[in-house]
Amino acid sequence: MKRTHLIFILFAALLSACSPNSDRSQERFITVGTGGVTGVYYPTGGAICRMVKKNRAQHNIRCNVESTGGSIYNINTLGAGELSLGVAQADTAFKAWHGHPPFNNKQEKLRAVAALHPEIVSLVTRASANIKTLADVRGKRINTGNPGSGSERTASELFRVCGISKDDLAHEGRLKAAEMPDALRDGKLDGYFYVVGHPTANIKDAASSAPSHLVPLNTPCVAHMVAEHEYYVAADIPGGLYKGIDQATPSFGVKALLVTTTEAPEDVIYNVAKALFENIDDFRNLHPALRQLTAESMREGVTVPFHSGVEKYFRERNWKY
Numbered sequence: 056m057k058r059t060h061l062i063f064i065l066f067a068a069l070l071s072a073c074s075p076n077s078d079r080s081q082e083r084f085i086t087v088g089t090g091g092v093t094g095v096y097y098p099t100g101g102a103i104c105r106m107v108k109k110n111r112a113q114h115n116i117r118c119n120v121e122s123t124g125g126s127i128y129n130i131n132t133l134g135a136g137e138l139s140l141g142v143a144q145a146d147t148a149f150k151a152w153h154g155h156p157p158f159n160n161k162q163e164k165l166r167a168v169a170a171l172h173p174e175i176v177s178l179v180t181r182a183s184a185n186i187k188t189l190a191d192v193r194g195k196r197i198n199t200g201n202p203g204s205g206s207e208r209t210a211s212e213l214f215r216v217c218g219i220s221k222d223d224l225a226h227e228g229r230l231k232a233a234e235m236p237d238a239l240r241d242g243k244l245d246g247y248f249y250v251v252g253h254p255t256a257n258i259k260d261a262a263s264s265a266p267s268h269l270v271p272l273n274t275p276c277v278a279h280m281v282a283e284h285e286y287y288v289a290a291d292i293p294g295g296l297y298k299g300i301d302q303a304t305p306s307f308g309v310k311a312l313l314v315t316t317t318e319a320p321e322d323v324i325y326n327v328a329k330a331l332f333e334n335i336d337d338f339r340n341l342h343p344a345l346r347q348l349t350a351e352s353m354r355e356g357v358t359v360p361f362h363s364g365v366e367k368y369f370r371e372r373n374w375k376y
């Protein structure tokens with residue numbers, strides 16, 4: 056092709072991309088903050104974007120997923136205006152809303168879009184570490200979670216309520232979720248906490264690379280935590296999900312929430328809510344941890360007010376909120 060032709064084609068392409076009437080100029084971009092790639096938040100973010108994409112011809116919203124450090128990172132980054140949506144544990148969203156630590160101020164702009172899957176507090180250990188109960192973590196090398204994760208906060212709260220000092224650990228690890236299974240297999244950790252939906256690739260990884268164990272967390276102090284906070288519920292990690300772990304493991308859990316802020320435009324959040332609630336069957340088939348979702352469960356366990364765009368959608372459906 057002659058050079059002048061090539062320049063002309065490039066120029067025409069540039070003109071059409073910049074034209075105010077082109078579709079591209081009407082596009083809106085949203086980014087969903089999730090968690091580590093082997094957790095459940097990240098594939099759930101992908102599933103959310105797939106649902107949003109179904110109606111792109113109508114709303115022109117382009118959705119992207121970002122792997123992040125987890126709940127606290129997502130809430131802080133939403134607050135800074137650098138994310139449009141984020142996934143966060145309901146306990147951390149509650150703390151953010153009320154300005155409880157680790158948050159310095161009330162995050163009054165935080166809003167809910169939907170409740171997602173239940174996450175269960177999981178203490179994954181190397182079988183040879185012989186950790187049978189929570190109290191056995193004393194003297195062991197335990198990963199509580201990376202900075203910015205909700206897992207780390209919930210594990211710290213569990214330690215506090217159950218009277219376990221982190222000084223009693225041989226080592227408190229702060230590795231990222233995706234790094235934990237290898238560290239367990241290589242003998243660098245005896246166990247790790249992960250507040251996560253099940254099944255998750257992360258624990259599949261751990262259990263298939265070395266004999267692993269899930270520690271029951273059903274002691275009286277856990278019952279106390281559940282009784283004190285409406286966002287915690289007693290819950291079992293089902294048996295048969297991970298290699299060598301055939302029995303259900305009693306523990307407790309918290310809902311994962313899809314959150315945003317009042318800064319997000321009403322029609323964008325309306326369209327996200329519509330995409331999720333109108334495609335629940337497709338949505339829940341995209342990850343086994345989402346399989347139990349229903350239109351009711353997705354409106355329950357929310358610890359911050361719904362966004363006005365979501366309320367608009369609920370009003371259309373005549374749903375109470």
Ligand code: GLU
Nearest residue numbers: 090094095096125126205
């Ligand atoms: N609940 C975890 C956290 O906020 C993330 C779990 C996941 O990525 O699925 O740290």
